[in-house]
Amino acid sequence: MSDEHSQQSPAKQLELISEALQTELNRFSNVQARTRATVSLSEAEKQLQELKDVRTKLLGKKSGFASLKKLIGRLPSEERAAFGQEIQQKEEEFVREFDKEESLRKGFIETARTESESLDVTIPGRRPRAGHLHPITLMRQRIEDIFVSLGYAVEDDREIETDFYNFDALNIPEGHPARDPQDTFYTTDGFALRSQTSTVQIHAMQRRGAPVRMIAPGRVFRRDTPDPTHNPMFYQVEGLCVDRGITMAHLKGTLAEFVHRLFGPETRTRFRPSYFPFTEPSAEVDYSCFNCGGPGCRICKWSGWIELGGSGMVHPNVLRAANIDTSEFTGFAFGLGIDRTCARIYELDDIRLLFENDVRFLEQFK
Ligand code: DAH
Numbered sequence: 001m002s003d004e005h006s007q008q009s010p011a012k013q014l015e016l017i018s019e020a021l022q023t024e025l026n027r028f029s030n031v032q033a034r035t036r037a038t039v040s041l042s043e044a045e046k047q048l049q050e051l052k053d054v055r056t057k058l059l060g061k062k063s064g065f066a067s068l069k070k071l072i073g074r075l076p077s078e079e080r081a082a083f084g085q086e087i088q089q090k091e092e093e094f095v096r097e098f099d100k101e102e103s104l105r106k107g108f109i110e111t112a113r114t115e116s117e118s119l120d121v122t123i124p125g126r127r128p129r130a131g132h133l134h135p136i137t138l139m140r141q142r143i144e145d146i147f148v149s150l151g152y153a154v155e156d157d158r159e160i161e162t163d164f165y166n167f168d169a170l171n172i173p174e175g176h177p178a179r180d181p182q183d184t185f186y187t188t189d190g191f192a193l194r195s196q197t198s199t200v201q202i203h204a205m206q207r208r209g210a211p212v213r214m215i216a217p218g219r220v221f222r223r224d225t226p227d228p229t230h231n232p233m234f235y236q237v238e239g240l241c242v243d244r245g246i247t248m249a250h251l252k253g254t255l256a257e258f259v260h261r262l263f264g265p266e267t268r269t270r271f272r273p274s275y276f277p278f279t280e281p282s283a284e285v286d287y288s289c290f291n292c293g294g295p296g297c298r299i300c301k302w303s304g305w306i307e308l309g310g311s312g313m314v315h316p317n318v319l320r321a322a323n324i325d326t327s328e329f330t331g332f333a334f335g336l337g338i339d340r341t342c343a344r345i346y347e348l349d350d351i352r353l354l355f356e357n358d359v360r361f362l363e364q365f366k
Contacts, residue, residue, distance in 0.1 A: 010071050010083055014090065017064050021094050024054050028101045041112040048105040055098045065091070135365040136235055136354055139342045140217045143237055146261045147215045150254065152239070153208075155216040157200045159193060166192045169202040169321035170278040185221050185232075193221035197238035198278055201314075201333060204240060205322035210329045211243035217338065228350040235338035242314065242324060242331030248281070251311055251332035255285055259308070263290040270305060279312025279333060290345070299347060306344055309336035 008016070028051055039047075059065050069091075072084045133141075144154055166172075167179055177183065178195065185193040200216035208214070216238040224230040241250065252271060259267045267290065271283040285308040289300035296302035311334035316326045343351045346365075353361050 010068060010075065010079075011086075013064070013068055014083075014087055017058070017068065018090055018094075021058050021065075024058060025094070025097050025101065028054075039108065041109060041116065044105050044108045044112065048102060048109065051098065051102055051105065059091070059094055059098070132362075132366045134354075134362065135342055135346065136339055138365065139338050139345075140235070140237070142262065143258075143336075143338065144215065144217065146258055147239065150257065151213055152241075153212075153214045155200050155204050155214045156218065157203050157216060159219055159221070160187065160191050161194045161199050162191060165199045165202050166194055166196075169318065170196075170198050171315050171317040171321075172277045176277065181223075183223055185223060195222050196220055196335060197236040198333070198335060200238050201240045201278075201318065202322050205242065205319070205324055210324045210331075212331075213241045213243075215239045226352055228352070231339075231352055231355055233355070234340075234351075236309075237336045237338055239334045239336075240314070240331060241333075242319070242329050244329060246313075246330045246332055248313060248332070251283075251313070251334070254332070255308065255311065255334060259287040263287065266293065269308075271311075274310060274312075276310055276312055278315050278318045279310075280315045282310065282312035285309055285311050285334065299344060308341075309334055311335070 028047065031047065057063060069087060072080060072087065075083055148154065163179075166184070167176070172178055184195050187193075197216045197218050197220055200214075200218070204212055204214045204216070217235065219233055220236050221233050224232050226232065239254075241254070252269065256269045259269055266288075268288040270286040270288075272286065274282045274284045276282040286305040287308050288294055289297060289304055289306055291297050291299040292304065294304040296304050300306050311332065314331040314333050319326050319329065319331065339351055339354050342348075342354065348354070
């Protein structure tokens with residue numbers, strides 16, 4: 001720029017340079033006026049940088065303005081003072097203008113930064129979506145509460161068993177169909193996934209001795225193909241009561257009390273003779289339908305009764321396998337299906353719904 005202007009008089013050069021400076025400054029003050037309300041933080045930062053660049057270019061050490069200042073010394077002495085004063089005045093004026101534009105943007109940037117970093121404590125928080133218990137867990141807890149109030153301990157035991165606990169100690173002889181690998185899952189090391197919670201009876205008696213009162217809720221595994229009423233993994237609750245003088249009457253009284261508390265005091269029980277290797281005598285237990293109370297409905301399949309599970313007087317061989325003195329102690333035991341009861345209560349047509357973990361289904365049990 002200085003070359004281009006150098007043919008003209010210093011006063012003319014100053015005029016031209018001042019005009020160029022004013023044009024740039026106007027550009028910035030116009031932008032500022034127009035966008036004051038809406039300018040973004042990044043836009044303001046960009047403008048500030050541009051302002052600094054323009055300032056360096058037009059007013060800095062290598063600018064036309066700077067070369068003009070160097071000219072002062074070479075002017076005839078009568079012009080020197082006036083020109084010197086004028087150029088200094090102009091410089092001060094522009095410096096002020098640039099300072100003003102810069103500080104406007106700096107102020108804006110500072111406010112915008114403070115605002116974006118500040119925390120509005122009045123904004124409502126984001127509520128975490130609360131989960132809830134699975135229907136099988138809810139059912140298990142209701143069952144546990146009832147038996148705990150009757151003086152039973154809750155046992156939690158292993159799901160992988162040796163043949164001794166799964167079969168031998170439960171008086172299930174070699175060659176019994178329940179031992180068939182087609183019915184039971186075996187590991188390659190010869191362990192079995194327990195096919196019934198009855199295994200816990202043995203552990204509990206070994207650990208606690210007699211007398212003992214305990215229930216054992218938990219998972220069991222059978223090689224069944226899944227269908228609406230079967231799943232290869234399901235839940236049972238085992239019950240065991242061993243003491244002096246325990247009879248079948250205690251068994252009947254206990255299960256009658258249980259269904260009264262679970263379904264209501266009008267609920268009746270029915271015992272049908274049955275067979276289990278680990279009990280003698282054995283019985284299947286039914287309770288009167290919680291829905292119709294007897295006449296028959298869809299839920300009880302028009303029979304008026306719903307199956308609760310198996311039960312009986314603990315076989316002396318089972319007591320002996322756990323080192324309980326059979327001349328002193330007798331006991332009763334029972335095994336109930338948790339998910340089966342759950343499916344009945346909620347009228348589920350397909351028990352697999354309980355194991356698929358579909359939230360659309362589970363959410364209904366909040
Ligand atoms: N373990 C049996 C089953 O899985 C249920 C059972 C029946 C448990 C009679 C018992 C019992 O304790 O006495 O089918």
